[in-house]
Amino acid sequence: MLVDINNWFREYGINELELNCLNYKGESALILASQQGREDILHYLAAHGVDMNRLDQYGNNALWAACYAESEACCRFLIENGCFINHQNLTGNTALTYAASCGKDHIVQLLVMSGADLFLENQEGMTAIDLATTLPTLKFLRAATR
Incomplete structure (x- = not known):
């Protein structure tokens, strides 16, 4: 190895x-x-x-x-x-907002279960929920915010 x-x-x-x-x-x-x-x-x-x-x-x-x-x-x-886990890049996006915006459903779930902040906003005021591109991610994030 x-x-x-x-x-x-x-x-x-x-x-x-x-x-x-x-x-x-x-x-x-x-x-x-x-x-x-x-x-x-x-x-x-x-x-x-x-x-x-x-x-x-x-x-x-x-x-x-x-x-x-x-x-x-x-x-x-x-x-x-x-x-x-909640690091924001130069445009204010996090690993969670990236994963949500790219439809990486299982990664979104892992990040949320590991403590990622669902409410962090990027420079445009968008959160992971706003950027979700798949229905499973959107449903999961909505449920996680309740």
Whole structure:
């Protein structure tokens, strides 16, 4: 497994001695691993003291990236290891508003059950309920607000 992780670091230009640093493309290991649903790499990074609240160039955190990957395991791991669940990016959106707006029903449920704030508004005054794109997510969020 360690060989696989080391190969991944090399493939993405990650310096194994400076895991909090960016690669040549300006990407962090934490965000990349989260985008790819690589829970094994997230475990390695956490064990080596990587900042779980590192942001990408858009102000998104690793939880947002794990939502993109639709990886429940990565989302859970990040939340359990201190990644801020209610972080708002440059436009005020959270992982929950992103997941709701993209129809990621099972991720929305996981985030809400893990304590995501249903009432946070983005810069346009929209909440996750306002941005829900699927009926299951809309019904779930409505029920959760009652």
